[in-house]
Amino acid sequence: MKAHTKFSTFLPFKGITMLEVVIVMGILALAIIPIYQNIFSTRINVTRARFSYIALHLAREKMEELMSIPYDELKSRAYEKVSGPVVSQELLEISPRGGGGKTNTTVGGVFGGGFSGGNRVVPGSAGLGVIDSSISVGEGDYPAEYQRFERRVEVKKKGKRFKHVRVTIRWFEKGANDKTENKYMYQMNTLIANHHLSAYK
Amino acid sequence: MKKKGMTLVEILMISGLLVLILSQVISLGTEGQYIMDESSKMIQLQNGIRAVLENMVQDVNAAVAFVSPQNQQMTVARYKGPVDDDLFALNLSTSNITFPYYLEGGATVVKHPVLFVEYQVSNPDNTNQNSLVGGTEGRVSRVAKEGVLEAFDSPEGMPYFIDQYNVNLEALTLVAKRVLAEKVSKFQMEYYGYNDQTGQLMSAGEVGTDAGSNALIAMVHVHIAAEDPYERETRRTPTMEIATKIWSYRHIMENKYPEYFGHLDRDLRF
Numbered sequence: 163m164k165a166h167t168k169f170s171t172f173l174p175f176k177g178i179t180m181l182e183v184v185i186v187m188g189i190l191a192l193a194i195i196p197i198y199q200n201i202f203s204t205r206i207n208v209t210r211a212r213f214s215y216i217a218l219h220l221a222r223e224k225m226e227e228l229m230s231i232p233y234d235e236l237k238s239r240a241y242e243k244v245s246g247p248v249v250s251q252e253l254l255e256i257s258p259r260g261g262g263g264k265t266n267t268t269v270g271g272v273f274g275g276g277f278s279g280g281n282r283v284v285p286g287s288a289g290l291g292v293i294d295s296s297i298s299v300g301e302g303d304y305p306a307e308y309q310r311f312e313r314r315v316e317v318k319k320k321g322k323r324f325k326h327v328r329v330t331i332r333w334f335e336k337g338a339n340d341k342t343e344n345k346y347m348y349q350m351n352t353l354i355a356n357h358h359l360s361a362y363k
Numbered sequence: 364m365k366k367k368g369m370t371l372v373e374i375l376m377i378s379g380l381l382v383l384i385l386s387q388v389i390s391l392g393t394e395g396q397y398i399m400d401e402s403s404k405m406i407q408l409q410n411g412i413r414a415v416l417e418n419m420v421q422d423v424n425a426a427v428a429f430v431s432p433q434n435q436q437m438t439v440a441r442y443k444g445p446v447d448d449d450l451f452a453l454n455l456s457t458s459n460i461t462f463p464y465y466l467e468g469g470a471t472v473v474k475h476p477v478l479f480v481e482y483q484v485s486n487p488d489n490t491n492q493n494s495l496v497g498g499t500e501g502r503v504s505r506v507a508k509e510g511v512l513e514a515f516d517s518p519e520g521m522p523y524f525i526d527q528y529n530v531n532l533e534a535l536t537l538v539a540k541r542v543l544a545e546k547v548s549k550f551q552m553e554y555y556g557y558n559d560q561t562g563q564l565m566s567a568g569e570v571g572t573d574a575g576s577n578a579l580i581a582m583v584h585v586h587i588a589a590e591d592p593y594e595r596e597t598r599r600t601p602t603m604e605i606a607t608k609i610w611s612y613r614h615i616m617e618n619k620y621p622e623y624f625g626h627l628d629r630d631l632r633f
Contacts, residue, residue, distance in 0.1 A: 177369070180369065180373045180376070180377070183377050183380075184380070187380050187381070187384055190384060191384055191387075194387070194388060194391060197391070197395070198391055198395075201391075201394070201395040201398050201399065202398065204398060204399065204402045205398050205401070205402055208402045208405045208406060208409075209405075211406075211409060212405065212409060212603060215409065215412075215413060215605075216605060219416065219605055219607045220607075222420070222607075223607045223608045223609070226424075226608065226609070226610040226615075227608065227610075229610075229612075229615055230564075230581075230582075230610055230615045230618070230619070232619065233619075248584050248586075248606050248607070248608055249553075249555060249564075249566075249582075249584055249608065253564060254563070254564050254565060255563075256563070256564070257561045257562055257563045258562035258563075258618060258619055301551075302553060302584070302586075303606075304606050305588075305604045305606055307604065308606070357616075357619075357620050358620070
């Protein structure tokens with residue numbers, strides 16, 4: 163017994179109180195928060211990279227589409243939700259000339275027109291307010307997720323035969339708040355020239 | 364000793380708190396592992412789709428012609444360099460002086476050195492696959508071959524206008540073959556061309572269903588999706604899906620300015 167008493171006198175601490183334990187646990191719990199945030203920020207960044215890449219292609223395809231239509235048809239358009247057919251009816255109705263075109267050219271090879279088969283990967287709803295699950299998405303349409311995106315075209319005349327075209331894509335990651343914040347945007351600018359000889363006069 | 368240590372109640376409370384915190388830590392660790400795994404899969408899918416589309420955009424933008432356009436396979440001939448003058452097969456006949464037209468009944472041929480680029484998804488159900496990169500289902504590969512695209516004037520069409528292309532499949536040299544993406548669940552293409560008379564864009568089916576309509580194709584609508592599902596159905600499937608249009612600049616310019624571009628390229632009188 164004597165030896166035990168002697169040993170206990172060498173202990174630097176007398177034990178820990180309940181309060182101390184609770185404080186330590188609180189600190190431990192707080193330390194978990196940044197770890198948790200770090201993990202979730204990875205998911206957010208990957209998702210954001212995905213949206214940015216979709217936005218890039220939405221801007222590029224619009225730019226190519228604008229390059230393909232007649233110079234006089236280049237007009238500004240306010241933000242429009244990206245949904246419906248990828249090749250719009252409007253695009254199919256534009257006619258650059260009224261007839262008397264080129265001669266036919268042929269390429270040898272197998273030809274397969276139309277669109278068939280394939281399975282849908284993204285269902286109609288992702289459970290977010292920005293995606294309207296009631297809108298039906300068919301073959302040849304933009305996927306449902308594209309409803310997050312809106313596209314705007316600004317056209318300004320530059321000199322006698324150029325137009326400055328700016329395509330802006332914005333998207334909503336969480337919901338309506340993003341809309342007011344204008345947080346996520348992608349812009350592409352170019353000049354489109356009128357190559358008709360009359361434009362040089 | 365002034366302190367008596369902890370009572371049983373205190374120990375029980377601390378143990379309870381410890382269990383609570385530890386369970387949260389373990390749950391966070393598991394959740395974190397799921398998220399990291401899911402993110403890693405997503406990045407892989409994104410990289411694959413990105414590789415396919417970046418290459419396709421470059422190839423289609425620079426396309427001279429769409430050769431063998433199919434719904435799950437596309438081959439384009441893209442410019443490799445300027446037209447090589449040595450590759451002109453001109454009419455040198457003295458007896459048949461319909462220069463530069465026919466050489467003993469054969470047409471004058473302009474030979475474009477081009478790169479034939481083929482995209483396709485490997486699919487065991489598709490029996491019409493020419494790709495050199497195949498095997499695993501859901502792989503999208505790009506195969507590039509050097510060759511010559513022969514452009515000439517057919518006897519049937521308008522005189523002096525190039526209106527036919529031909530490819531000698533036997534004389535192609537393999538340049539590169541690569542698998543660009545894996546786990547592709549959807550790779551569909553729909554083609555659009557310009558009406559030769561009105562310049563109006565229309566689906567390839569409306570332009571014509573014969574082989575001769577291929578040359579009018581100007582744009583491809585690509586729908587590509589990749590997914591990497593988990594065995595446990597409760598977990599969210601990492602998915603990447605893109606639908607976009609890609610245009611051939613040559614066809615855009617020819618259609619918009621036929622009086623300059625199309626005729627200069629194709630009119631053999633110049």
